[in-house]
Amino acid sequence: MKAKYIAAWLLAVGLTGCRENFLTVVPETSLSSATFFKTEADFRQAVNGAYVPLRSIYNGPAWILEEMHSDNSYYARNVLYGAVDATENVANFAVPTANGVTANGNVLSQYRLNYQIIARTNQILTSIDAVEFGADSKNNLRGQALFLRAFAYFDLVRLFGKVPLHLTPVQTREDAAQPLASTEDLYAQIEKDALEASKLLPNKAKQEAGRVTSGAAKTLLANLYLTQKKWAQVQPLMEDVVKNDGYTLMPDYNNAFSFTSANKNNQESVFEVQYKEGSEGYNGSFVYSFIPSPISAEEMKPLTGTSNTQGTSQESNNIPTPDIIAAFETGDKRKDVNIGYVTLSGSLAENKTYPYIKKYTRPHALHGNTGQNWPVYRYSEVLLFLAESLNEQGKPAEAATYLNQVRTRAGLAGTKAVSQADMREAIFKERRVELAFENKRWFDLTRTGRVKEIITAYGARIKANPAAYYFPKGYAPPSNAFTILDDYYGLPADESALTPHF
Amino acid sequence: MQKVSFAKIRASYGLIGNNNIGNYTQYALVNNTVNAVFGDNVATGAAVTSLANRNLSWETTKQFDIGLDLGLFNDRIQFIYDFYNKRTTNLLYAVQVPQESGFGNFYDNIGEIKLWGHEFSLTTRNLDGALKWKTNANISFNRNKVMELAPGIDRVYGSFHITQVGQAFGQFYGLVKEGFYKNADDLKNSPQAPGQSAIGTIKFKDVNGDGKITYGGDKDDRTIIGNPFPKFTYGLTNEFSYKNWDLSIAGSGSHGNQLWVRHLYSTANLDGVFNMVAGVKDRFRVQNAVDADGKSVATTVISEGKGMFGATNNGGTYTGIERDWNSSHFLADASFFTIKNVTLGYGIGKVGNVFKSARVYASVQNVYVFTKYWGGPNPETSANGAGNGDGGNLSQGVDFSNYPVPRTWTLGVNLNF
Numbered sequence: 001m002k003a004k005y006i007a008a009w010l011l012a013v014g015l016t017g018c019r020e021n022f023l024t025v026v027p028e029t030s031l032s033s034a035t036f037f038k039t040e041a042d043f044r045q046a047v048n049g050a051y052v053p054l055r056s057i058y059n060g061p062a063w064i065l066e067e068m069h070s071d072n073s074y075y076a077r078n079v080l081y082g083a084v085d086a087t088e089n090v091a092n093f094a095v096p097t098a099n100g101v102t103a104n105g106n107v108l109s110q111y112r113l114n115y116q117i118i119a120r121t122n123q124i125l126t127s128i129d130a131v132e133f134g135a136d137s138k139n140n141l142r143g144q145a146l147f148l149r150a151f152a153y154f155d156l157v158r159l160f161g162k163v164p165l166h167l168t169p170v171q172t173r174e175d176a177a178q179p180l181a182s183t184e185d186l187y188a189q190i191e192k193d194a195l196e197a198s199k200l201l202p203n204k205a206k207q208e209a210g211r212v213t214s215g216a217a218k219t220l221l222a223n224l225y226l227t228q229k230k231w232a233q234v235q236p237l238m239e240d241v242v243k244n245d246g247y248t249l250m251p252d253y254n255n256a257f258s259f260t261s262a263n264k265n266n267q268e269s270v271f272e273v274q275y276k277e278g279s280e281g282y283n284g285s286f287v288y289s290f291i292p293s294p295i296s297a298e299e300m301k302p303l304t305g306t307s308n309t310q311g312t313s314q315e316s317n318n319i320p321t322p323d324i325i326a327a328f329e330t331g332d333k334r335k336d337v338n339i340g341y342v343t344l345s346g347s348l349a350e351n352k353t354y355p356y357i358k359k360y361t362r363p364h365a366l367h368g369n370t371g372q373n374w375p376v377y378r379y380s381e382v383l384l385f386l387a388e389s390l391n392e393q394g395k396p397a398e399a400a401t402y403l404n405q406v407r408t409r410a411g412l413a414g415t416k417a418v419s420q421a422d423m424r425e426a427i428f429k430e431r432r433v434e435l436a437f438e439n440k441r442w443f444d445l446t447r448t449g450r451v452k453e454i455i456t457a458y459g460a461r462i463k464a465n466p467a468a469y470y471f472p473k474g475y476a477p478p479s480n481a482f483t484i485l486d487d488y489y490g491l492p493a494d495e496s497a498l499t500p501h502f
Numbered sequence: 503m504q505k506v507s508f509a510k511i512r513a514s515y516g517l518i519g520n521n522n523i524g525n526y527t528q529y530a531l532v533n534n535t536v537n538a539v540f541g542d543n544v545a546t547g548a549a550v551t552s553l554a555n556r557n558l559s560w561e562t563t564k565q566f567d568i569g570l571d572l573g574l575f576n577d578r579i580q581f582i583y584d585f586y587n588k589r590t591t592n593l594l595y596a597v598q599v600p601q602e603s604g605f606g607n608f609y610d611n612i613g614e615i616k617l618w619g620h621e622f623s624l625t626t627r628n629l630d631g632a633l634k635w636k637t638n639a640n641i642s643f644n645r646n647k648v649m650e651l652a653p654g655i656d657r658v659y660g661s662f663h664i665t666q667v668g669q670a671f672g673q674f675y676g677l678v679k680e681g682f683y684k685n686a687d688d689l690k691n692s693p694q695a696p697g698q699s700a701i702g703t704i705k706f707k708d709v710n711g712d713g714k715i716t717y718g719g720d721k722d723d724r725t726i727i728g729n730p731f732p733k734f735t736y737g738l739t740n741e742f743s744y745k746n747w748d749l750s751i752a753g754s755g756s757h758g759n760q761l762w763v764r765h766l767y768s769t770a771n772l773d774g775v776f777n778m779v780a781g782v783k784d785r786f787r788v789q790n791a792v793d794a795d796g797k798s799v800a801t802t803v804i805s806e807g808k809g810m811f812g813a814t815n816n817g818g819t820y821t822g823i824e825r826d827w828n829s830s831h832f833l834a835d836a837s838f839f840t841i842k843n844v845t846l847g848y849g850i851g852k853v854g855n856v857f858k859s860a861r862v863y864a865s866v867q868n869v870y871v872f873t874k875y876w877g878g879p880n881p882e883t884s885a886n887g888a889g890n891g892d893g894g895n896l897s898q899g900v901d902f903s904n905y906p907v908p909r910t911w912t913l914g915v916n917l918n919f
Contacts, residue, residue: 031532032526032530032532032554033532033554034529036532036548036550044545045546045547045548046549047547048536048537048538048548049536049548049549050547050549051538051547052536052547055539080773081773082771082772082773082821083771083826085822094697096696096697098716098719098721099719099720099721101718101719101720103717103718103719111601112601115601115602115603115604116601116604118602118604119604123550163602164600166603169550170553170604170605172555173597173608173652176600176603178602208541210539210540210541261542264541265541274538274539274540275539276542276544280544282537282539282544479697480696480697493718493719495601498598498599498600499600499602500654
């Protein structure tokens with residue numbers, strides 16, 4: 001009798017006890033994608049998280065790959081310090097590359113950080129439409145995610161030419177490796193995302209300071225068109241920004257750049273990578289890579305003004321070359337803002353006085369910890385984009401108006417260039433000095449097809465006179481310096497080992 | 503006296519599951535402290551930090567054992583033999599994925615590993631009179647082989663290791679060191695690493711025969727260069743007793759395994775920021791001169807050194823690819839035999855009315871290590887896991903300069919009530 005009851009009870013429990021999700025235990029102690037991405041607040045946090053890799057990109061590999069890989073800056077060889085060849089190779093145009101692949105660590109980290117942005121934005125963009133919330137907020141968040149994805153791909157396509165294209169979050173192990181997309185396909189995706197972002201995002205007046213705006217998206221899109229030489233499409237975008245988005249040049253070039261907390265996201269700023277000084281971990285430290293070394297605490301003090309100043313004994317990078325110092329015209333106010341000088345008693349070079357990038361070296365409180373933002377797009381570049389697009393369409397006189405706005409602020413007379421060819425050269429030169437050390441030079445060389453012409457001559461100058469490029473006596477660039485003058489870097493070897501596609 | 507006093511044949515077979523997956527590994531976890539800064543404000547940010555795998559499951563091991571216990575001549579000789587054969591399938595493994603996915607790895611059930619081994623133990627009572635002498639000797643041969651990794655994947659790289667189908671897992675991987683470029687002729691007539699090789703710098707083997715030394719990529723010259731697993735391990739214990747005296751001597755050893763001398767990355771680094779291993783003073787030394795193009799080149803050999811450490815490139819402090827490219831330069835034979843313990847005791851018997859028996863003894867732990875290992879004081883070290891940025895079963899046998907094992911002297915008294 002008893003057995004029958006038990007059997008019946010077991011059967012009843014067996015039939016009714018388990019719902020379909022009985023075995024699906026959702027974590028209660030940690031957040032997972034099963035419970036996240038459900039509310040407006042979740043998406044706001046996810047968008048914030050997608051900005052974060054930019055801090056690492058601009059603090060680290062970006063200036064190595066995009067500024068030191070040009071005639072604007074070099075390293076100051078410190079023979080007492082080693083294991084620096086990954087960065088020296090970039091500056092020396094000698095990155096060992098075989099079959100389109102390189103083991104260079106700077107290349108690897110830049111690649112991976114950009115894909116972190118892409119993975120985070122893909123997650124947002126595939127799940128945001130299914131969640132109901134206010135249209136203004138949703139457009140703003142979608143617009144930011146689209147901008148950041150386009151921005152990351154734009155950096156990748158200009159560095160590598162061809163890279164894998166991911167537009168949805170990776171679900172399976174097989175999805176993780178995608179074939180290389182062509183440059184054209186990548187351009188098309190960047191155009192689509194940046195265009196949509198420019199329509200969804202509010203302009204600078206309505207957006208929280210520091211986030212991307214419609215103006216930033218239009219500038220990114222114009223930058224793409226410029227790279228593609230679609231001049232007629234650059235012009236209306238930049239005219240729109242000039243007329244409607246309320247940017248103006250800061251009266252003093254020095255104030256166009258952020259201090260450790262003042263002057264951030266100012267009226268000239270279109271987009272800046274945001275840092276915050278302090279112990280919370282949102283600070284930058286790139287300035288400390290740029291201050292020449294070996295430097296004593298006493299020599300450092302006037303540059304950083306910190307309370308706990310220490311010397312450094314590293315090999316310093318992004319040291320302005322004699323070439324860029326000479327590129328400033330007489331009377332150009334920007335020269336002294338960009339270039340400072342420091343004398344290092346501990347240097348082994350014959351000339352112990354080194355130039356350094358002054359516009360980022362601002363007084364702050366804590367050693368090794370700065371809050372200066374990195375300028376990505378400034379209004380002066382909008383003006384120069386517009387000037388370039390007008391000139392390339394055969395309107396050098398109209399181009400001069402915008403070029404001269406930039407020159408006037410710098411304390412210079414209007415340009416003497418009249419012909420289209422002269423104006424092209426004038427704009428190219430102006431971009432070099434106005435945007436010095438803002439990671440623009442390498443891409444200006446590649447998009448104008450002038451890498452071989454300019455870098456070959458630059459390399460010859462270094463080899464002829466190593467001492468002028470900060471080498472101690474008896475030292476010189478390695479024998480393979482200035483031998484690899486390709487427009488693109490090799491893809492990272494560590495990634496190549498994991499994907500069947502390259 | 504019976505010749506065979508005891509005999510037993512044992513066999514077993516079983517399926518074992520391992521559900522040590524970790525909590526919620528099957529989900530994509532979200533970290534909500536990935537904060538952004540806008541102006542002077544910190545804004546809470548969130549990001550997915552791991553890839554989900556909803557199909558993640560247990561790993562399974564099929565194990566077969568067979569053994570023989572044998573006692574001969576009244577158990578004066580006892581012999582034990584075991585053979586095991588394990589096949590583990592659906593291994594739980596964080597498979598590295600390309601970071602174009604935004605993530606470093608993907609937890610999955612992959613592959614199949616076969617592990618097998620023979621273990622022998624022999625215990626003999628050599629002397630059974632007033633002087634008693636007992637010996638135990640054992641030896642184990644353990645092997646493993648990767649039968650399958652994931653579909654489409656035939657190898658998994660670690661920092662210094664490779665796990666490849668058809669080979670034992672976690673083999674050391676790198677270039678083969680051949681020595682140093684001894685002079686200008688040697689440099690000219692040997693394959694070089696373009697832009698890196700100079701007189702006095704490390705010379706590697708051109709494994710693929712293309713005339714160049716290449717690290718990584720399609721023309722890779724790297725190969726399997728060593729094995730962290732021993733060919734066999736063994737132990738030997740002798741126990742003696744005579745009247746009230748007892749003495750035991752125990753030792754164990756390992757043969758045929760190698761260690762990756764990981765700390766050379768720092769301790770052979772001439773940058774001046776670390777203390778160095780003494781051998782660096784006997785490095786290859788060259789005189790640098792500036793040539794017609796104004797570049798610094800090695801010309802005259804001052805000393806070839808002792809063949810362990812090469813010259814710096816370009817006259818600086820930087821040893822270049824000797825340090826940065828994994829090679830057999832870092833490998834050391836870690837075979838050893840250690841006398842683990844020697845104990846000498848003397849039984850006193852009854853002490854007064856309080857203690858039934860007493861024994862005084864002296865013992866030494868870790869008495870002596872016989873080894874040719876040059877990488878550090880302890881050939882038994884392995885820093886797999888914390889400390890060397892690597893870890894797990896696939897990356898064993900790394901010496902990251904752990905503390906040496908101390909030699910311990912003990913004097914003691916045992917008292918029984």
